[in-house]
Amino acid sequence: QQPVQSPQAVILREGEDAVINCSSSKALYSVHWYRQKHGEAPVFLMILLKGGEQKGHEKISASFNEKKQQSSLYLTASQLSYSGTYFCGTEWSGGGADGLTFGKGTHLIIQP
Amino acid sequence: EAQVTQNPRYLITVTGKKLTVTCSQNMNHEYMSWYRQDPGLGLRQIYYSMNVEVTDKGDVPEGYKVSRKEKRNFPLILESPSPNQTSLYFCASSLHSGGLEAFFGQGTRLTVV
Numbered sequence: 001q002q003p004v005q006s007p008q009a010v011i012l013r014e015g016e017d018a019v020i021n022c023s024s025s026k027a028l029y030s031v032h033w034y035r036q037k038h039g040e041a042p043v044f045l046m047i048l049l050k051g052g053e054q055k056g057h058e059k060i061s062a063s064f065n066e067k068k069q070q071s072s073l074y075l076t077a078s079q080l081s082y083s084g085t086y087f088c089g090t091e092w093s094g095g096g097a098d099g100l101t102f103g104k105g106t107h108l109i110i111q112p
Numbered sequence: 113e114a115q116v117t118q119n120p121r122y123l124i125t126v127t128g129k130k131l132t133v134t135c136s137q138n139m140n141h142e143y144m145s146w147y148r149q150d151p152g153l154g155l156r157q158i159y160y161s162m163n164v165e166v167t168d169k170g171d172v173p174e175g176y177k178v179s180r181k182e183k184r185n186f187p188l189i190l191e192s193p194s195p196n197q198t199s200l201y202f203c204a205s206s207l208h209s210g211g212l213e214a215f216f217g218q219g220t221r222l223t224v225v
Contacts, residue, residue: 002154002156029210029211030210030211032213032214039219040218040219041202041216041217041218041219042155042202042216043216044213044214044215047211047212047213049211087154087155089155089214091209091210091211098157098160098170098209099143099145099157099160099170099209099214100145100157100204100214101157101171102147102154102155102156103154104152104153104154105154
């Protein structure tokens with residue numbers, strides 16, 4: 001069952017902040033975040049393991065609320081290079097080797 | 113350089129003509145998987161493999177086959193392609209399943225006419 005991402009799309013001006021959400025109906029073991037440019041392979045951003053850990057990487061950070069089975073990706077002071085489609089991928093606690101189930105993606109457009 | 117290599121990058125074929133998309137990784141990863149990507153649907157898992165000779169169905173396995181005879185290779189086989197299999201395909205690998213970064217190949221854009 002695919003996690004649900006919101007919003008589906010967002011348009012920002014350079015320098016503005018964005019939040020992308022990912023929620024699951026299943027108990028999660030981990031949440032992964034990837035960014036994909038059009039026609040290219042998804043590129044890994046970060047993983048969050050259950051435990052409510054927050055991670056950061058330059059101006060991009062993420063949190064994982066284990067109780068709500070939700071994760072949020074925070075992009076601060078957005079740059080033109082942040083444009084692309086963001087996917088969350090989830091692994092659920094009882095899933096064994098099922099691997100990642102991805103959401104449908106959030107299209108992020110950064111305008112100058 | 114650590115990488116996942118898919119071939120071909122682009123393929124146009126006719127309905128019913130068997131084809132194979134190859135995937136190879138040079139990182140000694142145990143876990144490999146195939147995804148298809150369609151507009152508005154995100155990445156959906158087709159098949160995955162935990163190790164050599166161990167494969168299992170993902171969410172959309174119908175019309176596809178895989179094999180894992182060697183650790184580094186995980187080919188995707190379409191025995192009788194149909195137009196609804198026109199899609200962008202990605203192979204991915206990780207050291208093992210569970211909480212580790214997945215490395216993606218560059219993708220194969222398949223068109224079945």
